[in-house]
Amino acid sequence: MLEVLLLLEIPSDVTLHYVIYALMTIIIVFLFTRKSYRPKAPVVLTPQEINELITTWEPTPLICNKVDEYQKFNIETVPVVKSVNKELISIEGYDNLINFGTSNYLGLAQGSELIEPSTLGTLHATGLGSCGPRNFYGTLDVHLDFESRMAKFLNVDSAILYSSSIATCASVIPTFSARGDYILSDERVRKSIQVGNYTSRSNVTYFRHNDLNHVEELMIQITKNIQKSKQKEIRRFIVVEGVYQNYGTMCRLREIIALAKQYKFRVILDDSV
Amino acid sequence: FFSLSIMGRINVEQLPFFTKITTYVPYFIALVFSYCRVSVTNLINTLKGNSVSTETKEYGPLVKSFNCFFEKWMFSRIMDLFARPITGVPGAYIDVLIQTGEDNSINTRKLTRTGEVRKCLNLGSYNYLGFAENTGRCVDDVDNTMRTLGNSTCSTRLEMGTTVVHRELESLMCEFLGKEDCISFGMGYATNSTTIPVICGRGDLIISDMLNHASIVVGCRSSGASIKVFKHNDPKHLEQVVRKAIIEGQPRTNRPWKKILIVVEGIYSMEGEILCLPEVVEIKKRYNCYLYVDEAHSIGALGKTGRGVCEYWGVDTKEVDILMGTFTKSFSAAGGYIASSKDVIDTLRMNSFASASDISMPPPVAQQVISSLKIIMGKDGTDEGQKRLASLRRNTTYFRTKLQEYGFIIIGHPDSPVIPLMIIHPCKMPIFSRMCLEKNIAVVMASYPATEVELSRARFCVSAGHTIEDLDYALEVIKEIGDIINLRFEQNDPLFL
16 A cells, blocks of 8 residues: 555655544544434332332232133033943943944954953063153163054154154154244144144144145245245245044145145145044 | 252352363364264265255255254264163163164164163162052052053043043042142143143243253243243242332233243252242242142152152142142153142143043053052052152162262252262263163263253162162262262362362
């Protein structure tokens, strides 16, 4: 820079001073034109006011909407099962009724000659409880055996076992889908999938039940959104159920998989019913 | 260190500077190496031609975020410490199936069983009263129930899933705890995460302990209420938080809160500390809040007759609004319960997600709880319950005092059956676990991300089924290992004072 100034035949040190003075004047004038910053004075309450606030605060009761008479009647007259004998069930007050009420489709829950010896055998070999989570000595060889057999049965790479049916969906969906991802879900999915969608904090959209045009519309919209925002590594999921538990209808799986392949969505299928 | 261990708690700020530096350096080295491995692997893949698969490019990566990198590349070095498969009964002795990595190296992500079955002393399972057995009265009762009622009810509680076994279980738990009504669920995690949303909603405030379990955190977040956190087991800070909340009200609108719920745990499983219940109850009464206590580890293990943390401190159970617990730890079954007043339980029966749409607890599991509960209460006519409780207390005191005598850093309350041993350095952790396994002792290690980065620990869970000889053998082995890897400290060690 000094060489440039020499070439221009201007005394270098004087110019430098003037440049700095000019910059400082501009900055000072600029600051004068801004509004002054006065932080809000914190509100300081006197001890009497604090005391009054604390003593006069009254909480609402622990349960605001108590159950009404009809619901109480429902709770009290729930049928209590005394014993089960293959397809017959005995409840308190009535004996040996034909069981049309439980979802025991293959009849394996009780009295089956195929199942009972092995379940009783495992009970007498390992006791009932596993006494620990999977990471801390709660993994029995029975669990691992089941997982490998299930994977072979369904013709997939591997399987994982959860202890409760509602915990499965509510745990799996938040594992893969995070904030910023997109989830498309049928409006008639069951509660545990809705809980999973909510907990994952992704952008969730519910499409009309089995309406493939709506699905395609939403997929096109989501793809456009992602291209516009130019974010990288956004995942897209579509969550459906095989047979919808609350309505009894089936999902149109072939078409949904074709659409998912076209628009690059990953499919999560809940096949419990 | 003596003052640290008497106080029962250890904070990161109390560690000496040298210890902190030596703790961070291994993590840093492992991180650098893992990054190198990732880059080289990606480079080789690109050169070979199978670059980042088309699936990942088009659909987006299936998993992302640091936790996955940590698990895949750094955690794989210590993968054999966790998820060790077992066989047989997880009682006082446990049969561990030994695993190795491919080509006998641990540093891989695939572990295969060698086929060797080793009988180890079990200091890792939650078996406080020793009910994990495959012979005895409990198992016979469960056998009968399995034959009459089947393996599963296949129905929800409000349809056809309530059996005589469930009714008996709930009335027994009410009697045991001294509450009006009780409801049971099939899974302990689901109990917390589906109950709190029913009780609290928008406009409420939940004040929960800093180190609460994940199920409570999930339940609080999905309820929609505001959440505030207080310092772990610190009643003074809790009082400050409550006062501030009542004075300031809801954020931005400053309207008063509809109600305030304090959520705490009976025994904290990673720290071994017992909740200071009398102070919390006093705060609750003074400021008109509601209290929810999660007794997952303390039911059956604390108190003269096993009635939990309320009996231990002499607090009436009517002072606590909602008592929650699980049957996994002391009763060797599965599932959870909530005990409270009749209104609360009726609302939960109708509105709770886990009771209205989830299959009810399997009848054999409920029968196991009933049988073990009867033994604990003394209703079977013997004094076996009292003997088990006394044995648990004796084992806890013996193990704790001996370990402290030998110079290990033990944290937690002197009466809690969960005994964490601080192994602050991350490299000592796999050595401790593997050497214990060679000497036939099965222990549980806890490190990041379950605890803080600097405070890795080994956690022992004593059981009523252990004899003094078992504990003596364990103490000998732990003392030997402590000498080798320098875990024992003298009272006047300059490194720790």
